[in-house]
Amino acid sequence: MNGPLIVQSDKTLLLEVDHPDYEECRNAIAPFAELERSPEHIHTYRLTNLGLWNARAAGHDAEQVVDALMTHSRFPVPHALLVDVAETMARYGRLTLQQHPGYGLVLTSTDATILTEVRRSKKVQPLLGEDIDESMSRVHPSERGRLKQVLVGLGWPAEDLAGYVDGERHEISLATGDWQVRDYQQQAVDGFVHGGSGVVVLPCGAGKTIVGATAMADLSATTLILVTNTVSARQWKAELLARTSLTDDEVGEYSGARKEIRPVTIATYQVLTTRRKGQYPHLDLFEARDWGLIIYDEVHLLPAPVFRFTADIQARRRLGLTATLIREDGRETDVFSLIGPKRYDAPWREMESQGWIAPAECTEVRVSLSQTERSTYSMAEPEDKYRLAAHADAKTKVARHLIDRHHSDQLLIIGQYLDQLELLAADLGLPLVTGKTPVKERQELFDGFRRGEVRALVVSKVANFSVDLPEATVAIQVSGTFGSRQEEAQRLGRLLRPKKDGRTAHFYTVVTRDTVDSDFAARRQRFLAEQGYSYDIVDADDLLYQ
């Protein structure tokens, strides 16, 4: 008994990375355990009900799970945990959603008592139609997603055997030639296609767009792609045109600027959630065509109205893509139950070691408030403290120093507060991109950056997601959205596209010591630390002195 796995009684699994059987064990537990964090020595997985049910849905049974745990465990596996695994997995599939030739969508069970139990739930009642017999009830087709969600909550997950609509067929193939789909991308696509719907989690820069394109080619159906903003929509379009057989005419943009509906339509979350007279007129886009596939880019940002609408379109295949499945509102479970289970996940550092993303070094630079700033800060109201700390004068000095230090690299200076960014841009003489910058100008600046004509950009949170700037090597973060872990990760993600010369990316976060800024920084860094990124912490004076 000297396996790499330690099974804890709270259902966490600790996997020792340096153990010779690490790979084998990871492959054995990956189908049913959720990777929670992957720092340098011990990776933590967690057994969740949802994870176990997803494993059942994917064809794994309790015996396999128990066997995997007992085979690789270093210590005796708690018996209660084994019993719990068996009981949890046995709950899956006792209810099934099926297409009945006569009654349409129905909820059935071989155990009438379970069906009786769920029928009595106040949350289930409005989602069900008439009871056909004691083991079968009609389901309103539009409530398929919501019913599944509620049943998961009740602890009786339904096995969805009602299938997916194929959607309107549209031939799409990959234009591989000088590039190939990577193994992990193919594994992610295979996992998704086999399961029907689900979420793929890959680090920034690891080629999530290729995963989307490969899935589209695999299904060859009309596709609706939902993205965070117009710039991202255009990047997707450019990438699809470059990587697939799709032509310009076949790919439409549905944004604030254009309203094109084509076999492949790329829409922004913003336009879909535009509200007029209490209605969301653009949500009709979901029904504008017989979509065979819906792709949700940056699925962790899925806005609430789209959440609701997604529940209504459970018959269509759904693919969620993200690097950081952390929702600050804690609705990760909703993502899994509405879009589908996690189909693929890979530790960031592992991708880095295989060369699929750029190596990165993270540094926290500590600055101090001046005497005047410190007294203002001390007297400030709690809600103003972060703004004051984030605006420390010393940050400009540090940013200037870092720009000089990385004079041959392309840099991004990223911040939260527009006035701070404007001052920085003016002070450092750099172009500024914010939400107010017109899309065209934004596009031009980004293009100039990609071509190397613009060496450094000062950007607001508009560049947090989905902006592909492959040559960016250095990022200097001067402020952020409080303690947002996913923002920190996404900002580092801007640098992770592998560099042509294999250079290491540098991510600097400038933090004011002994203020809430440093408290928030500690929280922000947690996700990346859990992914194995270790922050070097240097004093601004030391840095400037060097």
Next chain:
Amino acid sequence: MARMRSLADFLRSRSDSQLCALLRLRPDLASPVPSSFSELAQRANSGTSTVAAIRTVDDTALHILEAICALEAGGTTATPASVSRELHLDSYRTERALAMLLGAGLLWGDERLHVPSAVRDYFGPYPCGLAPPHPGDPHAPTQVFDPVRPSVADELPTDLLWRVPRLAADDGQALALRFPGLLRLQEDATWLLPRTTALALREGRLFPQEVPQAPELVGRTWEPERVGQAAAHQADQFLRITDRLVSWLGRTPLSLLASGSLGIREAARVAAELKLDETTFLLSLTLALRGGMITADAQRRLVPTDSWHRDARSREARWWALFESWRSSTEDITESDEPAWRPLDGNARMGHARAAVLECLAQADQEISLEQTLAWLRWRHPVDAPNVARVRAALVEARTLGVSAYGVPANFVVGQNAAALASQLPQQGGGFLVQADFTVTAPAPLERALELRLSQVADFESGGGASVFRLSPESLRRAIADGTAAADILAFLSEHSMTPLPASVRVAITDASRSGERLVLTRCRTTISGTPDAIEQLRSNAQLQDVSWIRISDEVVATDMAVDEVGSRLARAGFPTAQPVTHRPEATEAPPVSPQLDPGRVVAALRTVEDARSAEGEPEPAALTTLPVSRTRLWEACRNGEELILTYIDDQGAAMTSLVQPLTLGSGDVCVLDRTRAAIHRVDLARIQGVTDRTSAPGPGTEVLEEDA
């Protein structure tokens, strides 16, 4: 050999080990300690004690006991052979059941078996549902109702035939008209089914069904080694959970309500804070309290005791103490409908459930279902089988404590072998991994002192085979506030970390110290001052590592350990005796009222009295020596079985001196075996004038009894 004429004779004839077993089974017989075998027999034949004893026998034995009563009522003296014959039992089962009944003092005799009168009373006037024989002709066959047709039995009320052979006037009249001669009219106008008639209708059977046998226990078998290892791991984990809880109480004493109980909501809150489920939390809390690891202080707060701080026993010894506490505990922590948990609030039913479940697990020795467990318990405890909820709870507790694994009792529990536990406990590691995400993972169980120290600087996150902690600004500030300097935290982590400390962790510690060391609020019981060099030597001394020094300044350190203990530790570590400057006593536990009574000692006392009376001899006077004496001294004498010379005023006001062996210590009196007078009696503590030790060297004289502080 003299003929056995009574229960007292029978008890007198039992061997010492059999008597000890009887007293263990029926502890009420020894409390208060009986003064003779006659008194013991009298007590064993009391109604309450008999009812309690009947609860200890299984369904087979209970049926046999009732059958013997019925036979005796019918004028037949039962013998083992007649019992086997009447009940169609094989001799093995009969002997086993009879041994159980004789062992419990519910039956007496040698060849001929007799039931004590209290047992007859228990079964009432109609044992086996049979009326006593007619006084005129007890052995006569059916006289009136003839012939007895077996088919009549089917037409009679079941209760009349098998339970109560008596009917009220109206019902009896109707039946008597239907079956003339079947019933006999009594003087009180009720109707009785005569014994002989009933037996004929029953075709001679005493019970409607066969005497029940122990249900077969069949389940999945597990390798004993695997079970032992899993249970030992769990045992180790439970120990660590309890230590963590007690350590937490040291930092955050848990306030009890004015009623002395703990609100269930509060319990849930604390359990969540400690990342424990409520059952584990309450079990751990209960056993820690019973085991003297924690106590309620004057402010009704649960706080760690000195003995916990000082505890240097091995893991197996510490676990064994917890296990014994659990086995003897009666606290019911499963009553979810109770609004509060009351410390040490006994519920005999839960204690019974624990013992019963443990017995069942040992009997099965394989993983059996809950249904099988319940069926077996119904047979084993036909009078008061524990209910499902308590059985389920006891099973969970056994699993949580490490008594069983995979539903099977561990080999070290079955064999009562602490050494076997020691060999199966997981090997302890001395190091952990500190990672950049601020987690501290100990891949193997840590030594107690190390784990406690780690829990002072980091928050517990996950337990099991490994322990996972997380450093956070709050945990670091807390450690600093408890008096641990940032440099000490760094040194501690660096010393035990198996990998270099990440830079972010180093900086976080420094940050916390910057914001946390400005003000230090700490609580300690003992402080030591000295030159900075001397203090540094103390802090770095390996023998004093577990003292948990709190640095107040370069010249002052403190600890939560009691001042006397610190003094002796310093002396042992080779330091010149440092004068403790501050001592803040708190939360010292009082000795229990009386140590658990050793049945062997009671039996020995009874034999002594018996022998002395038969020999009419006087014990030799002892050399009188005197020692400072107190209530604690009497308590120790009880515990150790020592003899003392007691000087006291008796009920008539006369001064008495006796060589005594204290047996039990009550709140106001002590029960002693008086060797001088060959008697067992009680002496009021207030009447004791002095106590002298029998064996030590001559002293200055008898001292007056003093109550302990």
